[in-house]
Amino acid sequence: xxxxxxxxxxxxxxxxxxxxxxxxxxxxxxxxxxxxxxxxxxxxxxxxxxxxxxxxxxxxxxxxxxxxxxxxxxxxxxxxxxxxxxxxxxxxxxxxxxxxxxxxxxxxxxxxxxxxxxxxxxxxxxxxxxxxxxxxxxxxxxxxxxxxxxxxxxxxxxxxxxxxxxxxxxxxxxxxxxxxxxxxxxxxxxxxxxxxxxxxxxxxxxxxxxxxxxxxxxxxxxxxxxxxxxxxxxxxxxxxxxxxxxxxxxxxxxxxxxxxxxxxxxxxxxxxxxxxxxxxxxxxxxxxxxxxxxxxxxxxxxxxxxxxxxxxxxxxxxxxxxxxxxxxxxxxxxxxxxxxxxxxxxxxxxxxxxxxxxxxxxxxxxxxxxxxxxxxxxxxxxxxxxxxxx
Numbered sequence: 001x002x003x004x005x006x007x008x009x010x011x012x013x014x015x016x017x018x019x020x021x022x023x024x025x026x027x028x029x030x031x032x033x034x035x036x037x038x039x040x041x042x043x044x045x046x047x048x049x050x051x052x053x054x055x056x057x058x059x060x061x062x063x064x065x066x067x068x069x070x071x072x073x074x075x076x077x078x079x080x081x082x083x084x085x086x087x088x089x090x091x092x093x094x095x096x097x098x099x100x101x102x103x104x105x106x107x108x109x110x111x112x113x114x115x116x117x118x119x120x121x122x123x124x125x126x127x128x129x130x131x132x133x134x135x136x137x138x139x140x141x142x143x144x145x146x147x148x149x150x151x152x153x154x155x156x157x158x159x160x161x162x163x164x165x166x167x168x169x170x171x172x173x174x175x176x177x178x179x180x181x182x183x184x185x186x187x188x189x190x191x192x193x194x195x196x197x198x199x200x201x202x203x204x205x206x207x208x209x210x211x212x213x214x215x216x217x218x219x220x221x222x223x224x225x226x227x228x229x230x231x232x233x234x235x236x237x238x239x240x241x242x243x244x245x246x247x248x249x250x251x252x253x254x255x256x257x258x259x260x261x262x263x264x265x266x267x268x269x270x271x272x273x274x275x276x277x278x279x280x281x282x283x284x285x286x287x288x289x290x291x292x293x294x295x296x297x298x299x300x301x302x303x304x305x306x307x308x309x310x311x312x313x314x315x316x317x318x319x320x321x322x323x324x325x326x327x328x329x330x331x332x333x334x335x336x337x338x339x340x341x342x343x344x345x346x347x348x349x350x351x352x353x354x355x356x357x358x359x360x361x362x363x364x365x366x367x368x369x370x371x372x373x374x375x376x377x378x379x380x381x382x383x384x385x386x387x388x389x390x
Contacts, residue, residue: 011054018091019050026074030255034081042077045070060095064111067095067266068118075125092119092167093152100156107344108153116149142181198358199247201305201312206243208316209280210236216281235279242276266300267292267326270307276326283321290328295387302360303335306383309357310337317341318379338380341372354381361385 023043026032031039049066052059071092077083092115099111217232249264265273270335274284295303307324316324325336358368366385373380 001342008054014094015051015054015091018053018094019047021090022046023048029078029083031077031081031083034083035077038077042070042074045073046091050094053091053094053098057098060098060102061107061111061114064115067092068114071118071122072125076120079125081342089119089122093148096149096152097156100153100158101160102156108157112149112153115153116146119148182208184314193359197360198305198320200356201308203243203247204237204309204312206246208312209239209329210243212280212315213239215326236384238279239276243379264297264301265304266297267295267303267307268300269304273304273308273311277315277322280315282311282315282318284314285321285323287323288327289325289326292328293333293387295333299364299385299387302364303333303383303385306335306357306360307337309354310335310381310383312381313354314339333385335383336381338378340377342377357383 003387023046026039026043026046031042047068049063051267055063061106071089084121096112096115099108099115103111119174213232213235217229217236220226220229220232242331246265270286274286277284307326311322311324312336318341320340322337325334327334327336361368361383366383368381368383370379370381
């Protein structure tokens with residue numbers, strides 16, 4: 001709103017200055033001494049035509065016509081009374097600029113041709129102060145006159161094109177800023193999702209183990225089996241401590257802290273993970289084939305979380321024994337987990353808890369395949385991730 005008002009004020013100022021200068025020059029050239037009434041009429045007409053320069057852009061062709069008519073009227077007046085003073089045409093030049101800056105297409109060109117023709121006719125009537133009286137053998141007056149109509153139009157066209165270019169650059173910058181904000185929001189959402197997956201893996205694994213050990217301890221106490229109850233309670237304590245360690249590691253990672261060189265767990269920590277699952281009561285058979293390779297840190301952590309989720313699901317939903325195979329193949333690493341499950345109708349869909357595995361491995365162009373067998377009594381899932389090693 002402030003910009004619009006500023007442009008309006010500037011348009012009014014330009015129109016008022018043009019009207020003042022053109023009217024003052026009519027007074028100074030001696031027009032009122034030659035014919036006061038006619039000079040007054042021409043002054044009013046010139047002032048009105050110049051003030052019309054502040055009108056909306058759609059009126060520019062009409063304003064150009066008014067400027068040509070007034071210019072030719074003043075030229076005829078000066079020639080008829082033999083006045084030697086130069087009559088200014090500030091409003092005429094401004095009209096040419098507006099035709100180039102505000103109009104487009106054929107309307108702009110036709111308005112420019114009208115102004116150029118009016119300027120040429122004016123010079124043919126009054127002559128040019130530089131080239132002298134008009135002459136059929138001297139085209140210079142016509143060239144100067146054409147320039148008075150064309151040059152302001154060209155300046156207006158240039159400024160209009162420059163303004164459009166700047167506006168396009170600003171729009172591109174705004175779009176770029178919106179894209180950057182969108183990308184940032186998407187990155188934050190992905191990061192929150194990754195954090196949620198990590199916390200789910202850590203908490204569900206340890207809480208599942210704690211729940212199983214607590215149940216065993218309750219049954220052992222009911223049977224007065226103190227040794228078994230003590231073992232289960234000890235496992236609950238160890239699982240709680242391990243959960244706190246993993247949670248602290250996750251929180252430190254979120255806060256950008258790395259105390260005492262602690263690292264995120266990877267495939268090198270699988271044995272410890274398997275021992276905790278075995279301690280919770282699930283028999284796990286582990287087989288590793290191929291030659292282990294050094295994996296990127298992010299992939300190493302991801303594969304550890306994948307194994308953790310697979311074993312947690314086997315602990316919660318499966319039965320003994322669970323089979324875990326880690327195979328290092330040319331250019332790929334495959335992780336397979338299988339275990340018996342309660343007989344239900346066969347389903348090809350992955351359980352909801354395994355959707356996080358799919359999303360994790362897809363970040364590394366990996367795949368997740370498998371599910372229940374035809375009888376619905378055996379769960380078998382394979383995760384395959386390329387590692388770029390031939």
